[in-house]
Amino acid sequence: MTREEKSHLPSVYDPKKTEEKWYDFWLEGKFFEAGKDPNKKTYTIVIPPPNVTGNLHIGHALNNTLQDILVRFKRMQGYDTLWLPGMDHAGIATQARVEAKLREEGISRHDMGREKFVEKVWEWKETYAKNIAHQWRKIGISVDYSRERFTLDEGLSNAVREVFVRLYEKGLIYRGKYIINWDPVARTALSDIEVIYKEVKGALYHMNYPLKDGSGFIRVATTRPETMLGDTAVAVHPEDERYKHLIGKTVILPIVGREIPIIADEYVDPEFGSGAVKITPAHDPNDFEIGQRHNLPQVVVMDEAGKMNENAGKYQGMDRFDCRKQIVKDLQEAGVLVEIEEHVHSVGHSERSDAVVEPYLSTQWFVKMKPLAEKAIEIQKNGKGVRFVPERFEKIYLHWIENVRDWCISRQLWWGHRIPAWYCDDCGEMTVAREEPKTCPKCQSQRLRQDEDVLDTWFSSALWPFSTLGWPEETADLKRYYPTDVLVTGFDIIYFWVARMIFMALEFVEEKPFQDVLIHGLVRDAEGRKMSKSLGNGVDPMEVIEKYGADAMRFMLSTGCTPGNDQRFRWERVEAAQHFANKIWNASRFVLMNLEGVTPEELSLSDKKLSASDRWILHRLNETIRDVTQLLERYEFGEVGRILYNFIWDEFCDWYIEFAKLPLYGEDMEAKRTTQAVLVHVLDQSLRLLHPIMPFITEEIWQHLPVAGESITIANWPTENPAYHAPEAVRDMQILIEMIRAVRNIRAEMEVAPKHQIELFVRPGMDVLPAIQNNEAAIKRLCGVKQLHVDPAMERPEKAMTAVVTGAELFLPLAGLVDIEQTIARLQAELKKLNAEVERVEKKLANPGFVAKAPQHVVEAERKKGEEYKAKREKVLARLAEMQ
Known part of the structure; x- marks a missing residue:
């Protein structure tokens, strides 16, 4: 860029022309790549990997922006920063999307077979991974692409197998029957996070189960009468006086005719309903636990498609909801159903298929979580654990890990990490191994088949902080960049992801995976509603960038963010951020247009005689540097934006530049050079402070400034300069600004034209007199004053407008101001x-x-x-x- 080009900025800032250009420049310069200087301290973040199921949403844009602010800040502070990017294969979500696409073509995965189907999903992954990478570029994130990972890449797959085998060998992974969330449409187990609860208007069915001895009945209620076919007990509270005499007796299960016992269990709430509950261990998680305690049979009455099975007798083959209707009819005819009560309750639906989730007894793979949780609880309670920001989320995290249940890790899918277990078709022996066995270790048969299931997506995600750095190998990156410094994530996955990452890290690397967990809230719509496809109120970050540019979006999102709290998306806030960008642009054009003929050497501040306004703006710059640095360290992004906005817009653009015009357009060359030097210094430092939030516009302007450096991305972070400490200049300037505002307000109220020169009388206190006398030229110019009278002993003129400011009274004679x-x-x-x-x-x-x-x-x-x-x-x- 020639000197003439450097000094010229176009009249209007155009993000579309700027953003792509600078992102390419940063990548070509390899400014984002870690590991260039082994002597630097490290700062590491691993990105929460987005799912390769579609495009990034506005929540991703917030999450990415906050991480990018931290990484750019630390890079400028001189750290060897590694921000490691990557994506998640998102087992059930991705498979559901691909299957839906195939259905449109009239094909099912079963028509294709496992191998061909998985090839199809890889094609999907490549398409959407490119989309996500493109969107990362548009947002402007400074990740090290040379280290990008994917949860199904070879290295991470090795890590997953290693962890599975080690946990299995320690007895922490087992295979058994347990109640899980079952999606009868996708025909797979679901994790809790994949279950969405909706308020549903249903019914509570009250039934009388007759006692075998003919002495009466016991009343129970259920929302799912079809499950009664799998009842194996009725439970009451052991201290419930109404039922103590019935404990140990037997009832006859209506329709089925099976004899089932009345048992006592403290889980039962005597205050709810009749105080007696039917127990269906194969179709309810709480009933399952009760069944385990009382050694009850487990009768499964449905199949994987949600249809009634052979244990359902005459209802076999019926859909579960059709069966419900028929059973209600049959119970009414039998005189057993005594009341149907309207009942609104929360029902789990599959996030992927929207099917009503069925609690289902199934043979699955599980991880024993309590032994893994013990280390995490211990370090958290002795003060050596992870720091949560805000602090209140630590209690939520601790509560969950202290009450953790075993984790169902198997999924009935084809897309994911295949479970490394093989079964012998000849002797039935099961082998868990890192590599595929050639023969059965028990009978040497070669007829081995691998377990059909894949692992829950969260299993590989739980290893993300260390598997991405090369574990189980002792790589140089693992040694240098682990543990990471901060995880930036939403509160909704503290249990599903954050806790599991901590468990796995403590087990396999013996060190917590990150120092801090920064929790941010949701981006809601303007009315405060959660964004969703069903409401159609989602916001596409690419649309925001297309309209206003990435910097405006990033500034809006970060300034609306306070740790742990939700924010509302409003287009007017993005527009306001764009106005801020334009304000910076116009101020920068003013500075550059007033540097003609100046060499960089002449812009040194070391030998300059500073005016009150110079000392004031440099002092305020010092304070801004201090506050922004401290607030970024504390993750107070909203406050950072507010402070920068106020300093750049109000103090630098609106006030200092106005004061600067006097020496810039005056005859005093020394004062002009000083002002030019201060303008360039303050603009340079302000751009650096703003760069982590608004990287594109700051790079564009900074490249035009007469300052040394290849890119603002790697420019030094500003630090306070004690030489610019000038509280007396701040006091003087506050007085002047207050005076100018007061005069301008009176002029506006009286509708006095800006060009009309007025007369101003000032009666100052002795403590402010020097400040006013030393800045008379500025007061005249900025107030539109032709005659200025300053006298501490002044009498109030007749018929004058008055204003009182700190330390002085102002009088504007009406005769010269308006037609009275x-x-x-x-x-x-x-x-x-x-x-x-x-x-x-x-x-x-x-x-x-x-x-x-x-x-x-x-x-x-x-x-x-x-x-x-x-x-x-x-x-x-x-x-x-x-x-x-």
């Missing part, structure tokens, strides 16, 4: 209107009918109007008093 008679007439007309409005509102509010019948917000709006009219009336009366 005309202004009095205008104010009197305005007063008449305001009196009428105040009277109208007071009458309305005095009317009991209006206050009682109108909606509360309408009444409040009227009260507010009345207060505003009165406040305006007071101002008009004050002005009239001054005029008269």
Whole structure:
């Protein structure tokens, strides 16, 4: 870039022309790549891997932006930063999407076979991985692409097998029957996070189960009468006086005719319903636990498709919901169903297929979690654990890990990490191994078949912080960059992902995976609703970038973020961020246009004589550097944005640049050079502070500044300079700014044209007199004053507008300001209107009918109007008093 090109910025900032150019420049310069200087301290983040199921949403944009702010900040501070990117294969989600696409073509995965189907999913993965990588570019994230990982790549697959085998050998992985979440459409187990609960209007069915001895009945209630076919007991609380005499007796299960016992269990709530509950161990997780305690049989009455099986007798082959209707009819005819009560309750639905989830007894693979949780609980309680930001999430995390249940890790899918277990068709022996065995270790048969199931996606995700760095090998990256520094994630996956990563890291690397866990909230719509496909209220970050640019989106998202709390997406906030970008652009153009003929050497501040405004802006820059640095260390992104916005927009653009125009357009060359040097220094440092949030516009402007450096991405982070400590200049400038604002407000109220020069009288206190005298030229220029009179002993002029500021009184004679008679007439007309409005509102509010019948917000709006009219009336009366 030539010197002429450097000094010229186009009149309007165009993100579309800028953003792609600089991202390519950063990649070509390899500025994002880690490991260039082994002497630097490290700073590591591993990206929460997005699923290769589709495009990034606005929540991803927030999450990526926050991480990028931290990484760019630390890189500029001189750290060897590694931000490791990657994506998740997302087993059930991706398979569901591919199967849905195949269904549109009239094909099922079973038609294709496992191998061909998996090839098809890999094709899907390649397409969507490219989409995600493109979107990362658009957002501007500074990840090290040379280390990108995928949860199904060869290295991570090796890590998954190693962990599975080691846990199995320690007895922490086992195969057994357990109640799991079952999707009868996708025909697979689901993790808890894949179950979405919806309020459903259903019914509570009350039934009388007759006692075998003929002495009466016991009443139970259920929302799922079809499961009664699998009942193996009725339970009551052991201390419930109503039923103590029935404990140990037997009832006859209606329709089925099976004898089942009445048992006592403390789980039963005597206050709920009749205080007696039917126990179906194969179709309810709580009943399963009760069944385990009482050694009850487990009768499965449905198949994997949600149809009634051979244990359902005459209902075999019926869909579960059709069966429900038929059983209700049959129970009514038998006189057993005594009441049907309307009942709204929360019902689990599959996130992928939207099918009602069935609690289902199934043979699955499980991880024993309590032994893994013990280490995590211990380090968290002795103060050596992970730090949660905000702190309140530590209690949520601890509560979950202290009450953790075994984890069902098998999924009935074809896309994912195949479970490394093989079965011998000849002797039935099961072998768990890192590599595929050639023969059965028991009978040497070669007729071996691998387990059909794959592992839960969260199993490979749980290894993410160390598997991505090369574990189980002792790689150089693992040694240098582990543990990572911070995990940035949402609160909804503390249990499913954060806790499991900690468990696995402590077990296999013997060190926690990250120092901090930064929890951010959701991005909700403008009405505060969660974004969802069903509501159609989602926001595509690519659309935001297309309209306003990535920097505006990033600034809006980060400034709306306080740790742990949700924020609302509003387009007007993005627009305001774009206005901020334009403000910076225009200020930068002003600075560059006023550097003609200046060499970089002349812009050194070391030998310059600084004015009060120079010392003020440099002092405020110092404070801004201090505050922004501290707030970033504390993850207070919203406050960082607020402080930078106020400093750049208000203090630098609106005030310092205005003060700078006097020396820039004056004859004093030394003062001009000083001002140019201060402008460049403050703009340079401000751009560096803003760069982590708004990387594109800051790089574009910075490249035009006469400062040394290849890229702002690797420029040094600003630090405070003690030489610029000048609290007295801040005090003086606050006085001047207050005076200028007061005069400008009076001019605006009196509708005095900007070009009209006025006379100003100032009666200062002795403590502010030097500040005013030393800056008379600036006061004249910025207030539009032709004559300025400053005298501590001054008498108040007659017929003058007045204003009181810190340490001084200001008087603006009306004669030179406005046509007095005309202004009095205008104010009197305005007063008449305001009196009428105040009277109208007071009458309305005095009317009991209006206050009682109108909606509360309408009444409040009227009260507010009345207060505003009165406040305006007071101002008009004050002005009239001054005029008269």
